[in-house]
Amino acid sequence: MKKIIYVLSFCALFLTISPAADAKGNKEGKEELTAEQKVRLAEIESRVSEIKSMDLADLSNEERKEVRNELKEMKAEARQLGGGVYLSIGAIIIIILLLILLT
Numbered sequence: 149m150k151k152i153i154y155v156l157s158f159c160a161l162f163l164t165i166s167p168a169a170d171a172k173g174n175k176e177g178k179e180e181l182t183a184e185q186k187v188r189l190a191e192i193e194s195r196v197s198e199i200k201s202m203d204l205a206d207l208s209n210e211e212r213k214e215v216r217n218e219l220k221e222m223k224a225e226a227r228q229l230g231g232g233v234y235l236s237i238g239a240i241i242i243i244i245l246l247l248i249l250l251t
Contacts, residue, residue: 159241185229192222 181189199215207215235243 159238181229189226189229192226195222 196219199219202215204212204215
């Protein structure tokens, strides 16, 4: 009986936590990307593929740091442009439980 109470309280705890997406505000009117933003995302993708194909062993430590910082900046910019889908932990747990129960 105690196990059931612990499991239910654990699930209730995660269901009551507000997801991070709600903290950012209302996103009902999701905006489409402009042509400039699409071009910039394509540039970021091509640059990332270039960096992945590079042999980083030939670079010095300073050059590696520059490449790493460039990747971080591009990742932040792509996140800002692209947006994304955020799921709360409670929603993930419910989805996993449904998958387990239905299979």
